[in-house]
Amino acid sequence: MKLRETPSACPSLWRSLPCPPAELRLDLVLSSGQTFRWWESSPGAWTGVLGEHVWTLRQDRDRLWYTVYGKEENGHPAEAAMLDAAEMEQILRDYFQLDVGLPALYRAWGAADPHFCKVAKDFPGVRVLRQDPVECLLSFICTSNNHISRITAMIERFCQAFGRRLCYLDDQAVHAFPSLSALTGADTEERLRALGFGYRAKFVSGTARAIAEGLGAEGLRALRAVPYAEARRVLCTLPGVGAKVADCVCLMALDKAEAVPVDTHVWRIARQRYGAVLGGRSLTPRAHQEIGNFFRGLWGSHAGWAQAVLFCADLRKNQELARSRDQGKQGQDSPGDVTH
Incomplete structure (x- = not known):
């Protein structure tokens, strides 16, 4: 599914909250087997179902942009009128557990574990979701x-x-x-x-x-x-x-x-x-x-x-290795595409 809406194209439909990449990387968190209801609907935009609503999320510098769709009007999704701005932000903060400061945890884990320190520099913003x-x-x-x-x-x-x-x-x-x-x-x-x-x-x-x-x-x-x-x-x-x-x-x-x-x-x-x-x-x-x-x-x-x-x-390393082995094979499961 391709969504044409972007923060610049439809500012009235989008809201945002402060969220630097060190705290959250959507591309890493939503594609690594924690959840199975999000897809990259257009480059850099992730659409999925959270609770009883359909959302699209996008990151831009230090902000997390989001829009929520309600029931269709005239055959098209409409902005969800049943959620106010405070409710939407709270849902996202709870889902991504944004009250947990991730950079401080990364520093503590890196100090205790040299292997973690080596790996984590290329994978900031990986946090655990709080799901239903x-x-x-x-x-x-x-x-x-x-x-x-x-x-x-x-x-x-x-x-x-x-x-x-x-x-x-x-x-x-x-x-x-x-x-x-x-x-x-x-x-x-x-x-x-x-x-x-x-x-x-x-x-x-x-x-x-x-x-x-x-x-x-x-x-x-x-x-x-x-x-x-x-x-x-x-x-x-x-x-x-x-x-x-x-x-x-x-x-x-x-x-x-x-x-x-x-x-x-x-x-x-x-x-x-x-x-x-x-x-x-x-x-x-x-x-x-x-x-x-x-x-x-x-x-x-x-x-x-x-x-x-x-x-x-x-997981990313295995997926990259599998892609290099299987170039030209489209639509097949990658051997590295495993979950928990």
């Missing part, structure tokens, strides 16, 4: 043995099939993430399999039903207030949720900055950069714990944020 817990949980269940590009396509089909239509952009409908009530039908698993979810269909539908009949969306959100270990334990009781998915949700939706998601990507970083014996010979539950504890000891209370920087850097 239901959306984050169901999305990350889909990441098992998967690629970012494929996950993104799966989530898009998921939202089109089960989510409420928000508006049209360039004649294409944009949908909200499905509500729990939309996912509790007896045919949900069957419909997900038809959408290409494979074995993940059982876990997505089972977890949605378990939450709807148990904690509820508010109960899941309330895990933000409990200790990390307790939130992780509760999540691991849900269908298809293991240590990695639980840690992703703890970090990116439940305010557990110390959570360190460990997949084969992070396991390789730990072994190659921090000691070959760390985590043992395979990615076992014990290895998850050992690697998480190691990084928490190294980086401190925001260890999950530091890990996100290294993950992003390693």
Whole structure:
């Protein structure tokens, strides 16, 4: 979808807030597997669904520009009148956790870890999102043995099939993430399999039903207030949720900055950069714990944020290597295009 609006072309539709690149790099944060509902709609502009609204974001020097679309008028998206300027800014500040000062954290991590210091200079502004817990949980269940590009396509089909239509952009409908009530039908698993979810269909539908009949969306959100270990334990009781998915949700939706998601990507970083014996010979539950504890000891209370920087850097390196190997092959998943 291509959007023609720019801050200079439609100033009445755009607002901005101070946000230097050292605090946030949209291109790094929105494309590195934390979320799957944003796309680069035109060079430097990112469009996606946040809450019940469609947004376009753009960075210009030290400012973050944004516009929000509401329901279509005469077939075209209109500016969202239901949100005032203060509400829009607060939503973005919460989503990007802009109250967390990133440069100070980078300095502390770099002082404690020479490898981080070397990598981070080329990857400023990588911060952890604060996502809706239901959306984050169901999305990350889909990441098992998967690629970012494929996950993104799966989530898009998921939202089109089960989510409420928000508006049209360039004649294409944009949908909200499905509500729990939309996912509790007896045919949900069957419909997900038809959408290409494979074995993940059982876990997505089972977890949605378990939450709807148990904690509820508010109960899941309330895990933000409990200790990390307790939130992780509760999540691991849900269908298809293991240590990695639980840690992703703890970090990116439940305010557990110390959570360190460990997949084969992070396991390789730990072994190659921090000691070959760390985590043992395979990615076992014990290895998850050992690697998480190691990084928490190294980086401190925001260890999950530091890990996100290294993950992003390693992902970009692998994607560049894959592109150099696969030049001329269009529309295929890159071997380096992996997520948490």
